Amino acid sequence: xxxxxxxxxxxxxxxxxxxxxxxxxxxxxxxxxxxxxxxxxxxxxxxxxxxxxxxxxxxxxxxxxxxxxxxxxxxxxxxxxxxxxxxxxxxxxxxxxxxxxxxxxxxxxxxxxxxxxxxxxxxxxxxxxxxxxxxxxxxxxxxxxxxxxxxxxxxxxxxxxxxxxxxxxxxxxxxxxxxxxxxxxxxxxxxxxxxxxxxxxxxxxxxxxxxxxxxxxxxxxxxxxxxxxxxxxxxxxxxxxxxxxxxxxxxxxxxxxxxxxxxxxxxxxxxxxxxxxxxxxxxxxxxxxxxxxxxxxxxxxxxxxxxxxxxxxxxxxxxxxxxxxxxxxxxxxxxxxxxxxxxxxxxxxxxxxxxxxxxxxxxxxxxxxxxxxxxxxxxxxxxxxxxxxxxxxxxxxxxxxxxxxxxxxxxxxxxxxxxxx
Numbered sequence: 001x002x003x004x005x006x007x008x009x010x011x012x013x014x015x016x017x018x019x020x021x022x023x024x025x026x027x028x029x030x031x032x033x034x035x036x037x038x039x040x041x042x043x044x045x046x047x048x049x050x051x052x053x054x055x056x057x058x059x060x061x062x063x064x065x066x067x068x069x070x071x072x073x074x075x076x077x078x079x080x081x082x083x084x085x086x087x088x089x090x091x092x093x094x095x096x097x098x099x100x101x102x103x104x105x106x107x108x109x110x111x112x113x114x115x116x117x118x119x120x121x122x123x124x125x126x127x128x129x130x131x132x133x134x135x136x137x138x139x140x141x142x143x144x145x146x147x148x149x150x151x152x153x154x155x156x157x158x159x160x161x162x163x164x165x166x167x168x169x170x171x172x173x174x175x176x177x178x179x180x181x182x183x184x185x186x187x188x189x190x191x192x193x194x195x196x197x198x199x200x201x202x203x204x205x206x207x208x209x210x211x212x213x214x215x216x217x218x219x220x221x222x223x224x225x226x227x228x229x230x231x232x233x234x235x236x237x238x239x240x241x242x243x244x245x246x247x248x249x250x251x252x253x254x255x256x257x258x259x260x261x262x263x264x265x266x267x268x269x270x271x272x273x274x275x276x277x278x279x280x281x282x283x284x285x286x287x288x289x290x291x292x293x294x295x296x297x298x299x300x301x302x303x304x305x306x307x308x309x310x311x312x313x314x315x316x317x318x319x320x321x322x323x324x325x326x327x328x329x330x331x332x333x334x335x336x337x338x339x340x341x342x343x344x345x346x347x348x349x350x351x352x353x354x355x356x357x358x359x360x361x362x363x364x365x366x367x368x369x370x371x372x373x374x375x376x377x378x379x380x381x382x383x384x385x386x387x388x389x390x391x392x393x394x395x396x397x398x399x400x401x402x403x404x405x406x407x408x409x410x411x412x413x414x415x416x417x418x419x420x421x
Contacts, residue, residue, distance in 0.1 A: 001399050002087060002088060002399075003087065003089070003402045003403040003405070003406030004089045006089055006090065006103070006106065008090075008106050008111075010110070010114075011110040011111070011114040011133070012134060012137070014114075014117075015117070015128045015129075015133075016128075016130050018127070020125070023126055024126055025126060025128070025129035025162075026124050026126025027160070027162060028126070029127070029128050030128055030129070030132040030136055030162045031165050033113070033133075034136035034140070034165065036119050036120050037116045037136060037137060037140045039139050039140040039143075041140075041143070042143060043139065043150070043166065044080075044143060044147055044148055044149050044150055045149050045150070045169045045263060046149070046151075046166045046167065046169060046170075047066070047149065047150070047151045047152070047168060047170045047171075047259055047263050048152050048154065048163050048171050048172070049152070049154065049171075049174065050154045050158045050161075050171065050173055051173050051174025051175060051195065052174065052175055052191075052195075053174060053177070053309070054248065054252035054255075055083075056084075056285065056288070057256065057285055057288055058172050058174050058259070059081060059172075060083070060256065060283055060285055061254075061257055061260070061280060062256035062257070062259045062260040063079045063081040063416065064098065064256075064260070064279040064280055064282065064416035065280065066079045066263065066264060066269075066271075067098065067279050067416065067418035067419070068271050068275035068276045068278070068419050069260075069275075071148055071269050072269075074421070075421060076418055078096065078145070078147050078148045078149075079096070079097055079098075079149055079151060080094075080096055080139065080141075080142020080143065081095040081096075081098070081142070081151045081415070082094055082095075082134060082138035082139060082142070082151070082152050083095075083153040084134065084153055085398050085402075086402070087398065087405050088402055088405055088406045090134070091103065092412050094106075094109070094137075094138035094141055094142065095415055096141075096145050098414055098415045098417055098418060099413060099414055099415075100414075100415075101138075105141070109137050109138075109140075112137070113133060129156075129162070131154075131162065134155075135155065135161075135162045135163055135165075136162060136165070149263065150166075151260075152166060152168075154195070154198065157194045157197075158194050158195040158196060158199075159194050159195075159196075159198060160194055161198070163198055164197060164198045167202040168198060169202055169203060169204055169205075169263055169266055170204065170206075170263040170266065171199050171203055171259075172206075172207045172258075173207065173208040175209055176188075176215045177191075177212075188212075188214055188215065189218065192214070192215045192218045193218055196218055196219060199222050200226065201226060203226055204228055205229045205230075205259075205263075206219060206231070207232075207233060207255055207259040207262060208231070208233070209232070209233050209234075209251055209255050210232060210233075233254050234251075235247065235251060237258070239254045240276045240280055241253040241280050242281055246289050246312065246316045248312055249285075253280065257276065257280060278419040279416060279417070282417040283416045284411070284416070286301065286405050286410045286411070286412050287301050287302065287398070287405055289301075289302050289313065290410070292408050292410055294408045295382065295386070296386070297382055297392060298385075298392075299382070299385075299391060299392050299393075299394060300317050300320060300321070300391070300392075301393075301394045301404050301408070302316075302401070303396070304395050305331060305335050305340070305396060306336065306340070307336055307343055310340045310343040310395060311343045314343055314344065314346070314393070321390075323391070324347045324348065325388050325390035326348065326349040326381055326384045326385045326388065326390060326391070326392040327347045327351070327381070327394075327395065328351040328353050328378060328380065328381035328392060329341065329350065329352060329393075329395050329396050330354065330374065330399075330400035331352075331361075331363075331364055332360060332361055332364075333360045333363050333364075337363040337367070338367065341368075351384065352370070352371045352372065353371065353374050353377030353378070353400055354371050354372065354374055354377070355396065355397045355400040355403070356397070356399045359397070359399075374400050375407065378403065378404050378408075379407070
């Protein structure tokens, strides 16, 4: 859930909120509603991003790279971008040339979605998922705005996600690990095959970061099956991505850059290195090791929710701030709570935080005696840091990150700035 709720949100979440026990999201319904919306009327080329972690970073950098390309008439390409989830508001899920859809446009898109849903009878008892709603509505909106290309981040899965209703020309694959087994399958192999299921006959290039052997074998098999070129991005791959990014973030940025360049090349759009570098330097991804100054207090915010991710975040915070002083952390019972908090053992002050009402935090409470609601935890973190004349790390679920960014007044409107012609 986002920090702020808008009237138009209801159109995207209503079917999920009203779903019956045991029902599942329906791709058939998503296609039917999308057809009523005109989602596939003149759809431009598509770059799809799948994976388990880092998709948002990859998607934004892919879109920024494409914004640096020049199309046939010598003008910069217009790029539609649909990502998940939103942080401060759900408007952030839909962008055109790096800027979030305006309040007015968002309400118009929501109205169009509501009318399309009402016009399409439900025939298979499945529901239109929130991520699917944003995918089909966001793609339709960006296309109507004149997007020359679409960058679409999957919400949950590949073959089983609404992004599979499109026919991507390029697919970027971030690090794949076992997650969402109840939806994607009981093994890592199943998860990887579902994610790679988005690849189709029109896919000419697959870009991937280095994967575990089992996953890499599936990536290679998929590329061979569809005759797609395979590009593997490693830390040593030449790149125009900024050098100051953390290693994990930079690798995902490099994957996005490589995918964007692959699609630009496929479309015969020149993308000069200096323009790409300028576009990538403008990228801002709040909530992913983002750094802020709030009332004189230095704050880092990150959405790490695994032990390895938390450890990497702590290392970046220490490198940036030089001291492990205050941390406010939100790890629900669905995560490896004990291991995540163990990575915070070096901090002087640890403030456990709650988040969405549908999540429980009993394990965090057992470890620390109390769990503050999210807004209180953010305020306590700032106050503690100020009293200690130090800084604060805020880490945890995307819902918590979104609320923290909202209270910090972070700019989430602009993801990147296209370079001038």
